[in-house]
Amino acid sequence: MIALINNLLNINKILFSLLESFLILFIKNPIVPKSHKPVNKPYRKIEVDDMPPIVENNKSYDYQVLLKEYKLKHSKPLKPINRRKKSNISSSTYCPYCGAPKEYLYENNGSNGQLLCKVCDNTFVPNSKPKKSVTFRCPYCGYTLEKIKDRSNFSIYKCKNNDCDYFIKKFNSMSSKDKELYNKDPGKFKLRYIYRDYNFTLENLASNTPNSPKIDINRAHNSLTTIGYILTFYVNYGLSSREVSSVMKDVFNVSVSHQTVLNYAQAAAYYLSDFTKDKVENISDILCGDETYIKIKGKWRYIFLILDPVNKIIVSNFISKNRDTFSACSAIKSALDCFSKLPENLTFVFDGNPIYQLAKYFYSKHGINFDIKTVVGLTNNDIISTEYRPYKQFIERLNRTFKDNYRHTNGFGSFDGAITYVTLFTAWFNFLRPHSVLDNEVPIHLKELDRYANMPTKWAKLIELSQLHAIEKEKERVFSEAAA
Ligand SMILES: [Zn+2]
Ligand SMILES: [Zn+2]
Secondary structure (H helix, E strand, O other): OHHHHHHHHHHHHHHHHHHHHHHHHHOOOOOOOHHHOOOOOOOOOOOOOOOOOEEEEHHHOOHHHHHHHHHHHHOOOOOOOOOOOOOOOOOOOOOOOOOOOHHHEEEEEHHHOEEEEOOOOOEEOOOOOOOOOEEEEOOOOOOEOEEEEEOOOEEEEEOOOOOOHHHHHHHHOOOHHHHHHHHHOHHHOOOOOEEEEEOOOOOOOOOOOOOOOOOOHHHOOOOHHHHHHHHHHHHHOOOOHHHHHHHHHHHHOOOOOHHHHHHHHHHHHHHHHHHHHHHOOOOOOEEEEEEEEEEEOOEEEEEEEEEEOOOOEEEEEEEEOOOOHHHHHHHHHHHHOOOOOOOOOOEEEEOOOHHHHHHHHHHHHOOOOOEEEEOOOOOOOOHHHHHHHHHHHHHHHHHHHHHHHHHOOOOEOOHHHHHHHHHHHHHHHHHHOOEHHHOOEOOOOOHHHOOOOOHHHHHHHHHHHHHHHHHHHHHHHHHHHHHO
16 A cells, blocks of 8 residues: 555656656746846855954943043043033933033033033933943954944944054055055955944844644644654655645545645644754764755745754754844854754854854854854865865755755745744654665664654654653743742
């Protein structure tokens, strides 16, 4: 019976691929206009300065401390302002930067109400918050960095001091030809110290978690094994929810609507998400990652996958609207969470997208260090590309497997639908899919699944294990809350 189904599915697959070849051969204009396809542009090389800036916390100014410092330095106290006219400043006004009272505040710009603090030299409008809570200074010259750009994930600050050691050293090391070019187009060269201030923190990085299930899988009309069959067709064989619905009717005479298929998938993913994350351990200290396009509700979105190329385990999956530094940091976070202690030589292999360098920089600011190796282009032009290309090729194959599996669904109807699919795909890849390189073993062996000979029963057991896992975790949470 199962052999028959397998044969049918194989024939189905062959038909699909034949059909595709014909489509590629004969349809010169694809249904999706070219302009709608995402374009791969070469990345601009970015250079990141390792040295952090000197951070001056403006809020921590205390006018009393500043007054004492002044007295020490000048051997006389800083006197309150001697006014010829009566001031309009209300007695409830204080400098928002150092807390100095009105006796030290000048009416700097009378009509607009701007005041100047004699103690800390800051200007402000009464009752306003300080403009910046911090000032960044160049670590090479102490000059205040100037904000030059606001990006979606960070602001860029630059040292514009022409006497800066950093600038002078870089400028002097240029060839006379480059100096000439620089005078014509200074934007082409990076000669000045740059600092990026991120607008997100470690705590607010995102992770993909499926929404709460729409149905209770344990009270479902169909048995867990039937749901196992449905997931086998939907995930292992990459059939669309409508195709799964037809196969279930045609082969088993079981009626499930395509919406029920999606509901089962979503409920299974809800439990498997945490379970899969928690079962990833003892991974290698070299990981490779990549981002690729997927279609959600007709729009191109991004999926980030990070893989342990030695043990063939997917350690992180992240779906995002944007291909930006925040998403790269979020994807890396799930990978870092797999380690109880970060290995010293942790290395990620990525393509040349600068978001990964910026992510590395973000983490180093939080005391989390790892190395990034970049493999670019299709040919090996450098030693690093040659050494790490096999890893890169492996993640590219994984991306293709993922795309092959979800292609027949013609994109996802919702963000949650995409998260559901990638969660199930990851569970299948890590626990159920034998790998030739691993002597036809699965990447993560669960001994509880050994008793089960076929995929549907393995899926059913996997769902059961993940539900038990969720109950255990909930118990732990309640106990630790009671103990606290
Ligand atoms: Zn002040
Ligand atoms: Zn400087």
